[in-house]
Amino acid sequence: MIKNNKIVVEIKDVNIFFRKNMHKKSAFHTVLKNFSLTIKKNEILGIYGANGSGKSTLLKLIAGVIDPSSGKIVNFAKKTSLINLQVGFAPYLSGKDNIYLSSMYHGHTLKFISENMNSIISFANLKNGFIEEPIINYSNGMRARLSFSIAVHTNADLILIDEVLSVGDADFKINSKNKICELIKSDKTVVIVSHDLNLLKSLCTRIIDFV
Amino acid sequence: MTLLDNILNKRWLITSVFRSIFDLKTEIKKTKISFAWLIIEPLIYLGIFYGLFHYLYGKSTQVSFFILIAVIAWKWFATSINASSRSIINSKNLINQIYIPKYVFPFSCVITSSIKFTISLFVFLIISFFLDTSIFFKLHYLIFLIFTQLMLTLSISLFIAMIGPFFPLVISVVENLLTIIFFLSGIFYNLNNLPKFIEYIIICNPMFWVFDSYKNILINNTNLDYVALFIIQIFSILITFLSLIFLKKFDKKYPFLV
Secondary structure (H helix, E strand, C coil): CCCCCCEEEEEEEEEEEEECCCCCCCCEEEEEEEEEEEEECCCEEEEEECCCCCHHHHHHHHHCCCCCCEEEEEECCCCEEEECCCCCCCCCCEHHHHHHHHHHHCCCCHHHHHHHHHHHHHHHCCCCCHHHCEHHHCCHHHHHHHHHHHHHCCCCCEEEEECHHHCCCHHHHHHHHHHHHHHHHCCCEEEEEECCHHHHHHHCCEEEEEC | CHHHHHHCCHHHHHHHHHHHHHHHHHHHHHHCCCCCHHHHHHHHHHHHHHHHHHHHCCCCHHHHHHHHHHHHHHHHHHHHHHHHHCHHHHCHHHHCCCCCCCCHHHHHHHHHHHHHHHHHHHHHHHHHHHHCHHHHHHHHHHHHHHHHHHHHHHHHHHHHHHHCCCCHHHHHHHHHHHHHHHHCCCCCCCHHHCCHHHHHHHHCCHHHHHHHHHHHHHHHCCCCCHHHHHHHHHHHHHHHHHHHHHHHHCCCCHHHHC
16 A cells, blocks of 8 residues: 655755856856755645746756756656656647657657557647647647646656646646646655745645745 | 666667657658658759769769769768757757756767668669669678768767767857868868878878778779778777767756756
């Protein structure tokens, strides 16, 4: 059975700073300073904070896209999926092709992708025929729908959502809320980053104020 | 080999191949032309060069054929390096969202241009089937030479892709650098007529030796310069290894840089 106190991510005394370019004179940007956080299984963790407070960087750190400058992070999740607004879609390819590409990056086989294709498309709930259109014709909301749909179908047990929910329309918000509740029941963990406190309050089991 | 196993991984190699197939698809969709374009384009390209050199400049069929293979081989080399140089920066959104080993990007650029080169080569062979069949007896030399060029192309593409995000200047000047290398590779002239110091610069250019071998096969009917080609192969293997090691080392630094 699921142990509710099982730890999924453990972050200890993490510092992240970087130079934007190679010039020696350029200043160091400190993004996270002595930051510690523990995320438990089956949690819906909300992270609330102003722009530029390092929320997105934290998610990238958990997703394993970047390494901390110092400190320790352990991610026990088998698979982590990060959804953000700057999705890595190929703009001139159709939605369908992009589903193939994204799923390949997530490590799925072609067979798995073909089997799940219909389910991904129907959850994204795009307007008629848009799935065959190039991504460049999509609106922000439609891209968010598609990337959310791909991410929830990746079988990730840790899902990181970066501001995606706030761009969708009411219909998308309801759908995604239901989906997130469903995910939690199926033994998954979700971290949501937003500057919309009401949204977080309505969804999350725990909220961290990020300053 | 464990080192190589650590760096390269089957899953990501397959992903590189798929990326390049989708790259080709993107290109076709962008230009709104069908797949036939992949064959028509080299046909036009080769037709222009053949017409120019054979009919306008009155060169022999052999010399014109050398020019044809030289221009497609150069295009392969230059496109791979040019595309690789900005491949990591162009995938900015992607590498900020999901972890992908960074060698995937230059790899897929090289695969894309290699597919195009292969198509051009077939078009070239079809043309030569009608005009001059002697090339079919030298095919084994040609394959060895193309393999050497592939190694060189891959190594330099990886190297440029690795340093590009650290030094954006490299990306801006790579096209000009390629033009210089092109003019220093002795396609259109003979080495003997040049001042001594330029000769020294030219023999340091690996692409000079590659084109020299193409010349040997197609015009002079002599053997390949195996010593030079083996040196290029060893040089390529070294650069490939070094670049892969550094790409692995900086793997999670690139999202900050792009």
